[in-house]
Amino acid sequence: MADTATAPATGPGTPAPVAEATGISKRFGATVALRDARITVAPGESHALVGRNGAGKSTLVSILTGLQQPDTGTLRFSGEPAPAFGDIDAWRSRVACVYQRSTIIGDLTVAENLFLNRQSGKAVQPIRWKQLRRRAEELLGEYGVAVDPAARAKDLTVEQRQFVEIARALSFGARFIILDEPTARLDARGIERLFEKLRDLQRQGVAFLFISHHLQEVYDLCTTVTVYRDASHILTAPVAELGHQALVEAMTGESASAVTATGGRPAVRSAADELLTIDGLTLPGVCEDMSLSVRAGEVVGLAGATASGNVQVGEAIAGLHRARTGRVSVGGRTVRTGSVPSALTAGVGLVPEDRHLQGLVNNRSVAENATLTVTDQLGPFGTVLPARTRAFAGRMIRDLDIKTPGAATPVSALSGGNQQKVVVARALATEPHVLVAIRPTNGVDVKSKEFLLGRIRQVADGGRAALIVSDELDDLKVCDRVVVMFHGRVVAEFDRGWRDEDLVAAIEGVSGDAPPAATFPVSAVSASSGADEHGR
Secondary structure, three states: OOOOOOOOOOOOOOOOOOEEEEEEEEEEOOEEEEEEEEEEEOOOOEEEEEOOOOOOHHHHHHHHOOOOOOOEEEEEEOOEEOOOOOOHHHHHOOOEEEOOOOOOOOOOEHHHHHOOOOOOOOOOOOOOHHHHHHHHHHHHHHOOOOOOOOOEHHHOOHHHHHHHHHHHHHHOOOOEEEEEOOOOOOOHHHHHHHHHHHHHHHHOOOEEEEEOOOHHHHHHHOOEEEEEEOOEEEEEEEHHHOOHHHHHHHHHOOOOOOOOOOOOOOOOOOOOOEEEEEEEEEEOOOEEEEEEEEEOOOEEEEEOOHHHOHHHHHHHHOOOOOOOEEEEEEOOEEEOOOOHHHHHHHOEEEEOOOHHHHHOOOOOEHHHHHOHHHHHHOOHHHOOOHHHHHHHHHHHHHHOOOOOOOOOOEHHHOOHHHHHHHHHHHHHOOOOOEEEEEOOOOOOOHHHHHHHHHHHHHHHHOOOEEEEEOOOHHHHOOOOEEEEEEOOEEEEEEEOOOOHHHHHHHHOOOOOOOOOHHHOOHHHHHHHHOHHHHOO
């Protein structure tokens, strides 16, 4: 597909692009990470960069921020050549990146984070704390960030931490901010507030490069989109002129297809065995007297926003939280809450919410990560035989279509989508009766998302059961029915064919059945679950 948008004109009276990369190529050994890539971002623009995992987005970001040098190509900021490699202060004054995983230091205050390594004018000059807090207050006020400079960063919400990171970047003079999956840990209200703040900063001349796998957000926020595929620039176009299907086709190189359809699937028989039963579950500060069942052959969605408690319920099924009261059973066998071995023995497989914090051992191989739940099957008398590990991992790599040079490759070397496949492979290795998948497509590309959801569907079609815990509509569309939680209680249930607006209304607590928000305060749920630290 040809470009339908070109670089802005730079004639008299027209400001130069805030960032312009042309002819960028980068190799890592035999791997081509970028091939003659380009991008142009205008002042005050919100520009989306999308592509499948491994398309070259991360490499481009590392070059745009001065962390990597391109093998070929040129990079300019506001018409001037990029700073010398290694000149950190010069790079900071031109560009900053707010990553999905926060770089804020939790044990420091907001003021200390904002002015880290520049708390005083000179290296030997003592820090004037009152003056530092006043400077922080002025900086936050300038950009409309309502955060107490004296607050500990670990006590902030994910959304507030992002605002602090953006304010810190702007304090260096940068007017070009890269946002890497900024909404991955936010609920709908948090995303709305973030977008409002970004639009306000755009009016002040700040430009954003917005990287996201959630394509609807591209249409909600951005005016221009650039697509990368297979390390190359594919197109740049006005968002308003590019339909959803055309965008997906540009990203994948294939005709767009809907994620596994369920409309023609026969309903699960009410006489089918209940494989998962939750009866009167109460998790302190999270949920109260919660009940749910999932039958053989069924995929059920457990939807809810950050403070709903749905993630903690999913984790409790897998033995990660101890219940005050209530019972969880799998195939008629009681699971002792708070015991992961009990859940595994009963037949629960878990895809955790955050693959980085909860799912992967980054310095270990694909094979080791994929077989962690079945080490007792890989050798006699508690030993692990390398040949059995390789053979078992090889089957899982083929089954999940994991793109890796080999089973011995460090899992950290894989793309995000393939890392997630490793996590799913490990959950399926025990052939569980019930698969609990928490936000299973978080941070993966369109094709990987389709594959993973299809694989979860296969679990149920094989006579087992799956519970998808998510607030992503695409995740929930593969479900036979969706149960909605709001502040610790089940407030609605939808059969297949639900409308987006109805489900979102229930998730956001604006449907008639939702209890008042005071039932379980957001702070109570977050405190008990560590939600901000684990990807919500």
